[in-house]
Amino acid sequence: MQYPSRPRVLCVDDEIRSLETLERTLDEEFDVLTATSTEAAIRLLEENSIQAVLCDQRMPGQTGVEFLIEVRERWPQTARLILSGYTDSEDIIRGLNEAGIFQYLTKPWHPDHLLLTLQNACRMVELQSENDLLATEMRLTTPQVEDQVEAKKQRLRQRFDFSEILRSSDSPLNQLCNQVAQVAPFDISVLVTGPSGSGKELFARALHYNSLRADKPFVVENCGAMPDELLASELFGHRKGAFTGAISDHVGLFEQADGGTIFLDEIGEISPAFQVKLLRVLQEREVRRVGDSQRRPINVRVIASTNRRLEEEVAAGRFREDLYYRLAEVTLELPALEQRAEDIPLLANAFLDRAVEAFDKPVDGFSDEALECLSGYAWPGNVRQLQNEVRRMLVMAKEPVLGADLIHPRVLRSCVDGEPAPRLADVADLSGTLKERVEQLEKQILRETLIRHRWNKSRASRELGLSRVGLRAKIERYELDTQ
Template sequence: MDFENRPTVLCVDDEIRSLETLERTLDEEFDVLTASSADEAMALLEHNEVQAILCDQRMPDKTGVAFLTEVRERWPQIARLILSGYTDSEDIIKGLNEAGILQYITKPWHPDNLLLIMRGACRLCELQNENELLAMEMRLTEGQAEQNISQKKQRLQQAFQLDEIRRHPDSPLNAICNQAGKIAPYDVSVLVTGPSGAGKELFARALHYNSLRVDKPFVVENCGAMPDELLASELFGHKKGSFTGAINDHEGLFEQANGGTIFLDEIGEISPAFQVKLLRVLQEREVRRIGEHQRRKVNVRIVASTNRDLEEEVRAGRFRQDLYFRLAEVTLELPSLDRRTVDIPVLAKGFLDNAMQDFDKPVKGFSDEALDCMSRYCWPGNVRELQNEVRRMLVLAEDEWLTADLLSPRVLRAAPIEEAEETEILAGLEGTLKERVETLEKRILRETLIRHRWNKSRASKELGLSRVGLRSKLERYALEQSGSAIAPEQKQ
């Protein structure tokens, strides 16, 4: 028993022997105060912190119920118990209603049972005190919490402002961002097209956070490679027991997004049967959960995306024309990264800034040579592939600059076509045989030197050249190492 933190109980009884017996029993676990009258008990309560009171019902000056009623008014957190040799129902009802009695204990009582009851009474008092402290803390922090939420919303809205989308001043995205800014405030359905990894979800979020629905939910569902039943459950919801595994009622994403925006990613992948279901929801603006007959009205804005040519899919009969026109009131077509190479350095520096925060690993930036290699590469995975490459470079980096030798071999080679065969590479070259061979030789020399961090001894050994022979070829092709480097974007 921790004697420094023992609860304090007050026993009140006009019979001295009874008080002594109670004290001997409870003293094992509690600090016990005793009083032979209500007035004496009141005096003790004025100067002591008590968790529980055990009071005899029949006392000459005042009944236990009357005394505990007064206690309730002044110290409501104290647990109140009555000890009585009588079982008068009127006393019991009065005690419950007026004094808030926690428990009636009848005489004769058993010591073990009494200890158990008093432990529970003191624990209840402790919980009540904790609850009051928490309630007070909640009241004090409620305003701060609201302020924090408001600040987070503002930061989120700021992050998805169209002006904040990373791009070069001469980027092809400028016209697209300008168009998106014009349509964002209006409740029109938008179809965002472009290759995988081009940033379609980024633009969907930007449309939402620049719309009048900004304070309402934004929800996302990837429709690709998902069975119709599961997709219907996710989007429209289901009733408990409507199919195997439906153990609870489930609110679909259309209901969750009510008042806000739902982003249907890879919409071109849904089956013809599901296209009919989705079309009805878009036409009627209501959903019916699986297993229910009730229809629920929803008010959502639709933003969809696809990497397919949906117009061609419509002509081929694989996508419903009426659904296409429902989804594509306005179309935003995002270019692949190889069609906006001016954005590559800007994106890379932004991704590096984020990665340094994620990994808590600061560096100064990229070498010019690294950025040159990244700008030459075709990036079939688009922006997402570039982001992954930057994070990989930072993880592998041992110096304060990210140099070209940290790049993946496919990026380092900077081939115009990923994994291109030798014949395809040759077909892309122009000029005489001698000129084509020299172009290949220059590319091989450059890639080998970058991998070896321009260590000419290692490069000449790998290529089977003497240092003099390698130096001669470098002079012939005007190959030299870039000396400068580029730092990541600084945070505002």
């Protein structure tokens, strides 16, 4: 029902002076209609959208309660109020029970109290109307919401499908993806190892979304450098008042993940004392919130990850052997990015596409030289570092093609002809005579400087302290290509 901009109120009283007084009092806040009989009031209700009816109790022919009973049957969304100079308890009880009146007001009435009561009544009607509309909308849109949720689930499954993990045809990840695909459907714990930034969470999500638990929650907790008390609260939950700052009950991640998967990142960082608590949860498959005596059963799959070698930690006594075997029913070891250099061009282009969309800064891609340099770097920060470098290059770019001059100098200094370049600290490990070693370093410094100055020989020669003729001679000597 569409109500007027100002709340509309119908006043019903057989006394003209009472109606005039009511109209003068209410006119500033409401759109006021008046009726001297219930018959006239019914006609007004049939012709108008009315939010509240204020009716006298003692009227000829039909009492206010009897009239409001009829109003309730025909216009149940309208607020109903009685205004009477009599306080008969039977009338009040009948009005409450049968007419469902909002309030029973007595004469003489106070203007402010009457205004406030009617404002509350009209506000209640508006809220009820909004609630009914939302309920109707929810009923109508439930299939749409279900379709949207299912579509999101399908997109997640597709995003974390093994075929969507970027890798070349001869990538070291191919065998690993086959192994993950074989393990995913089985409800066993998996330990994912590998250096920081190598994509351990990506594979954990792939395990979840290709398992029988794919429709249930996937929750993540980074266990590194977190105090035991806070980690216990996050994973197991706590009761209100269990410790300072626990102002309400908190459901832990193990309970939130019930039916699904919990991913415990950096599991090798937890303390020996917490290892005991976690082992008990995994053995008994139930949790007890901090400060609570009740134990709650859980049904979760545990995937853990670490950049440590837990076998060595176990041998050194820093990690419990029984917990290790609980977590590592299957172990997946991810290679560092430098061990899969053939995947770098694919990853760099994918990261660039995402950055272009995120920053709304379209470009044409990388130059061949830029991809060569990116592929020749060792990437100690692995995939995460590569992604950050690509985003930085896009932000700094002024041309449609991202050239090698945009690459950070530390990356350039490690790139010669697509191979990791020698560093000063590694000179002793270079092969050849002293002259040959010096030439390797000189070639690297020349190329890095030229790239950084976008092959502007004047600026490069000034930085290197060479004449243009001397720089040109060295370029020819080392066969440095400017293309």
